Amino acid sequence: MTAPVLSLENISKTFGALIATSGLSLDVRAGEIHALIGPNGAGKTTLIQQIYGALSPDSGSIFLNGDDITSLSVPARVRKGIGRSFQISNVLTGFSVLENAIIAEQARRGHCFSFLSPAFSDASLIAGAEQLLDRVGLLARASQQVAALAHGERRMLELALALAGQPSLLLLDEPMAGAGIEDSQHMTQIIDQLRGKVAILLIEHDMDAVFRLADRITVLVEGQIIAVGTPDEISQNQHVKAAYLGDDS
Amino acid sequence: MTITLILEQIFNGLQAGVTLFLVAAGLTLILGVMNFVFLAHGAQVMIGAYAAAAITNATGHFYIGILLAIPLTFISGYLLEYLVIRHLYRRDHMEQVLATFGLILFFNEAIRIGFGPAALFSDLPPSLSGFVEILPGVPYPAFRLWVIVVGLCCALAIGLFVSRTRTGAMLRAGAENPEMAAALGVNIKRLFRLIFAAGATFAGIAGMMLGPLTAVQPGMGEPLLILSLVVIIIGGIGSVRGAFIAAIIVGLVDTVGRVFLPSLLRLFFDQATADGAGPALASMLVYILMAVILIFRPTGLFPAKGRE
Amino acid sequence: MAGILRILGIIGSGMAHNRMLWLVVAGFGLFPIFTHVADLPFWNDLAMRIMLLGIAAMGLNLVLGYGGMVSFGHAAFIGIGAYCVGISQYYGLMDGWLHILFALLACGITGLIIGVLALRTSGIYFIMITLGFAQMLFFLFVSLENFGGDDGMSIDRAEFGIIDLYEPLRLYFLIWGVLVLVGVMLMVIVRSRFGVTLQAIKSNETRVEAMGLVPLHYKLVSYVMSAMICGLAGALFASWQEYVSPDIMHWTRSGELMIIIILGGLGTLAGPIIGAIVFLLLEEFLPLMLETLLPAYAENWMIIFGPLLVLVVLFGRGGLVGLINRIIDRLKGSSASRGRS
Numbered sequence: 001m002t003a004p005v006l007s008l009e010n011i012s013k014t015f016g017a018l019i020a021t022s023g024l025s026l027d028v029r030a031g032e033i034h035a036l037i038g039p040n041g042a043g044k045t046t047l048i049q050q051i052y053g054a055l056s057p058d059s060g061s062i063f064l065n066g067d068d069i070t071s072l073s074v075p076a077r078v079r080k081g082i083g084r085s086f087q088i089s090n091v092l093t094g095f096s097v098l099e100n101a102i103i104a105e106q107a108r109r110g111h112c113f114s115f116l117s118p119a120f121s122d123a124s125l126i127a128g129a130e131q132l133l134d135r136v137g138l139l140a141r142a143s144q145q146v147a148a149l150a151h152g153e154r155r156m157l158e159l160a161l162a163l164a165g166q167p168s169l170l171l172l173d174e175p176m177a178g179a180g181i182e183d184s185q186h187m188t189q190i191i192d193q194l195r196g197k198v199a200i201l202l203i204e205h206d207m208d209a210v211f212r213l214a215d216r217i218t219v220l221v222e223g224q225i226i227a228v229g230t231p232d233e234i235s236q237n238q239h240v241k242a243a244y245l246g247d248d249s
Numbered sequence: 250m251t252i253t254l255i256l257e258q259i260f261n262g263l264q265a266g267v268t269l270f271l272v273a274a275g276l277t278l279i280l281g282v283m284n285f286v287f288l289a290h291g292a293q294v295m296i297g298a299y300a301a302a303a304i305t306n307a308t309g310h311f312y313i314g315i316l317l318a319i320p321l322t323f324i325s326g327y328l329l330e331y332l333v334i335r336h337l338y339r340r341d342h343m344e345q346v347l348a349t350f351g352l353i354l355f356f357n358e359a360i361r362i363g364f365g366p367a368a369l370f371s372d373l374p375p376s377l378s379g380f381v382e383i384l385p386g387v388p389y390p391a392f393r394l395w396v397i398v399v400g401l402c403c404a405l406a407i408g409l410f411v412s413r414t415r416t417g418a419m420l421r422a423g424a425e426n427p428e429m430a431a432a433l434g435v436n437i438k439r440l441f442r443l444i445f446a447a448g449a450t451f452a453g454i455a456g457m458m459l460g461p462l463t464a465v466q467p468g469m470g471e472p473l474l475i476l477s478l479v480v481i482i483i484g485g486i487g488s489v490r491g492a493f494i495a496a497i498i499v500g501l502v503d504t505v506g507r508v509f510l511p512s513l514l515r516l517f518f519d520q521a522t523a524d525g526a527g528p529a530l531a532s533m534l535v536y537i538l539m540a541v542i543l544i545f546r547p548t549g550l551f552p553a554k555g556r557e
Numbered sequence: 558m559a560g561i562l563r564i565l566g567i568i569g570s571g572m573a574h575n576r577m578l579w580l581v582v583a584g585f586g587l588f589p590i591f592t593h594v595a596d597l598p599f600w601n602d603l604a605m606r607i608m609l610l611g612i613a614a615m616g617l618n619l620v621l622g623y624g625g626m627v628s629f630g631h632a633a634f635i636g637i638g639a640y641c642v643g644i645s646q647y648y649g650l651m652d653g654w655l656h657i658l659f660a661l662l663a664c665g666i667t668g669l670i671i672g673v674l675a676l677r678t679s680g681i682y683f684i685m686i687t688l689g690f691a692q693m694l695f696f697l698f699v700s701l702e703n704f705g706g707d708d709g710m711s712i713d714r715a716e717f718g719i720i721d722l723y724e725p726l727r728l729y730f731l732i733w734g735v736l737v738l739v740g741v742m743l744m745v746i747v748r749s750r751f752g753v754t755l756q757a758i759k760s761n762e763t764r765v766e767a768m769g770l771v772p773l774h775y776k777l778v779s780y781v782m783s784a785m786i787c788g789l790a791g792a793l794f795a796s797w798q799e800y801v802s803p804d805i806m807h808w809t810r811s812g813e814l815m816i817i818i819i820l821g822g823l824g825t826l827a828g829p830i831i832g833a834i835v836f837l838l839l840e841e842f843l844p845l846m847l848e849t850l851l852p853a854y855a856e857n858w859m860i861i862f863g864p865l866l867v868l869v870v871l872f873g874r875g876g877l878v879g880l881i882n883r884i885i886d887r888l889k890g891s892s893a894s895r896g897r898s
């Protein structure tokens with residue numbers, strides 16, 4: 001078995017009296033889709049924020065592909081291979097879909113301190129951007145302004161932007177939130193296609209999507225892991241039923 | 250350099266500080282709770298000063314001038330909010346800067362048309378025009394002492410209001426989290442109008458008290474506006490307590506610096522240079538203080554919680 | 558050779574995309590012919606003032622319009638640029654190129670220091686802190702008794718090699734040349750990878766961070782560049798005015814620059830220069846208009862201008878450039894299908 005892409009070792013985070021993450025250890029393996037579920041307030045988003053670098057843990061270490069990234073800033077972690085989508089879709093408004101992708105593409109190539117060549121007419125940037133949009137099925141909408149996109153399309157664009165940096169780990173924070181049935185199915189399909197290419201840590205409330213997509217599921221309650229396993233194992237787990245699934249379904 | 254002089258300057262600094270606080274108290278809430286960049290707050294100072302001076306001159310009674318000017322400044326703040334400001338809350342900061350900059354031009358010009366470009370003078374009542382001995386052998390102008398007392402009373406009232414009342418609790422919650430202020434719903438409109446009118450009133454009171462000490466003239470509020478912005482930066486946006494402490498610090502640094510910096514400079518330069526550069530360098534002192542505090546605390550001394 | 562051709566290609570395609578800016582700039586180039594024929598030399602003076610404020614506003618627009626940083630202290634950089642000329646002359650240095658070099662250096666360094674401190678914050682804090690630093694510099698120059706203190710100092714027009722600025726129109730075309738240069742530079746920068754990244758940061762800083770970039774670096778570089786452009790305008794301003802005083806960096810001038818940009822059109826290349834035309838024409842002709850209508854109030858034109866600003870904010874969208882574009886769109890829309898994006 002290869003080394004895990006992401007490895008959390010005993011991380012803790014408190015906000016005053018509130019314990020958000022409590023001595024948590026977790027591995028995300030290469031190429032797997034790993035779902036993180038738990039009731040509201042279980043500390044899922046706080047955990048994602050610590051992996052991403054927007055919050056730093058009080059103690060413990062975070063490793064990405066074997067490197068300690070605990071003290072790195074958000075942009076530094078992104079350059080090391082973390083891509084992310086946000087709970088509320090987060091794209092560059094005021095630009096077209098293609099322009100969004102071009103900006104992401106040039107950021108990946110890492111030469112944004114160029115004051116001369118026009119960005120939006122650069123053939124190689126456009127080619128890269130179009131390839132990116134093609135992966136999420138947005139190529140036909142390339143010339144649209146972001147404001148003209150439907151909710152689901154925005155989600156797809158955000159996913160494309162998150163993929164632009166060719167991450168080894170993708171953090172998806174509720175990608176189905178607010179989506180209709182059709183959009184959810186489309187998103188599920190796209191995420192499914194990413195299996196094996198990039199490790200994905202997925203937070204999602206849509207249990208159908210979670211059980212269809214996940215290779216493994218971690219159940220988080222009050223900042224602690226109460227179970228890790230395949231979807232079958234999790235659905236059979238008595239603790240999980242008692243603590244979480246039982247209340248919900 | 251005697252103890253008397255030092256004591257006198259400390260009192261002058263205190264007087265400048267409390268006046269500054271009266272301007273900054275409302276402004277810090279307008280900036281922090283309403284998230285509104287209001288540059289025309291200096292005009293409220295001017296309106297208060299003119300109202301008091303004009304009424305005093307017309308009636309011949311200083312106290313009647315003050316007593317009638319206070320409700321006038323409240324009404325002017327209330328009307329300004331109702332007519333113009335409330336349409337600007339949803340605009341971005343730049344547009345707010347622009348619109349309120351336009352208001353400054355308007356008010357200064359309106360005053361110039363109404364009262365002429367020259368300064369307006371009014372007499373102090375005999376009870377306030379003399380000196381009081383603050384310590385045996387240390388006389389101090391009675392009016393300045395009165396300003397300090399009135400200013401501290403106002404500060405106490407503002408402090409009690411913000412810390413003890415339900416509305417005050419709402420204000421503090423709003424300063425910590427502007428979105429939460431927006432979530433308060435219908436009440437928010439009334440709350441905003443109240444902050445605004447009350448802020449205008451206190452700024453007006455500052456103007457009334459400054460009037461007899463400085464010149465009552467168009468544009469008199471702007472230096473005070475900018476100083477109170479510095480006070481707010483130092484104290485932390487939205488924090489009334491921070492504004493009070495910062496106002497006293499700024500008042501003391503500004504006043505004491507203005508007096509003692511020239512004599513300090515005289516040790517190194519010739520008298521003419523020192524006397525010329527001293528006051529201006531003293532005005533810089535406040536901004537240097539601001540820069541130093543920013544290096545260590547980018548959000549001021551008492552940032553409202555939940556703000557970065 | 559190939560490199561030069563490439564740069565010319567970039568400039569050419571940029572010009573094709575920004576016809577409004579270059580029409581206006583060309584208009585300023587031809588304007589002296591008009592004033593000569595019509596015998597209105599005073600208007601050249603006004604045109605120079607418009608170009609100077611326009612250049613400064615173009616500099617500010619880089620951070621304000623493209624970077625979304627509401628700096629309320631850019632007058633300070635105009636002042637520093639102007640004082641670089643005054644102080645150099647005080648010590649006998651008359652070379653205009655040196656003045657400009659000093660102005661660029663001084664504004665670059667000051668911009669870097671203020672930028673590092675102010676860019677740690679955002680929103681209202683940023684506005685107030687930039688204003689605070691500008692006030693600090695204002696009082697610094699007030700305190701410099703050697704250089705005139707409050708009253709300022711008279712200076713001569715700088716010497717630019719064989720170009721004698723006291724000859725007619727030499728200064729005019731020096732300013733115009735700088736306008737062209739700054740226009741080309743900004744046009745290229747705004748479309749470059751850097752410029753696009755800057756605009757992306759204005760749109761959504763969190764997303765740009767999630768792309769692995771550090772927004773602060775881009776904001777700081779643009780802030781320093783805009784400070785230097787304002788410094789350049791300030792250096793020319795000093796030669797034009799033949800006089801420097803702290804008044805040139807009064808905080809109301811920072812407000813004026815902002816007014817000019819918003820009047821003209823925020824985040825457009827032509828906006829600042831068009832805004833400068835309108836602003837200075839208003840300043841020039843509102844008093845004249847009042848003099849004919851209400852002679853008693855000729856001096857009080859601000860009473861109209863102030864509320865006008867409030868109305869622009871309440872009802873004007875996208876400034877004059879936006880308005881012109883909407884009119885062009887409508888004209889095109891009636892004759893052909895819509896093609897503008």
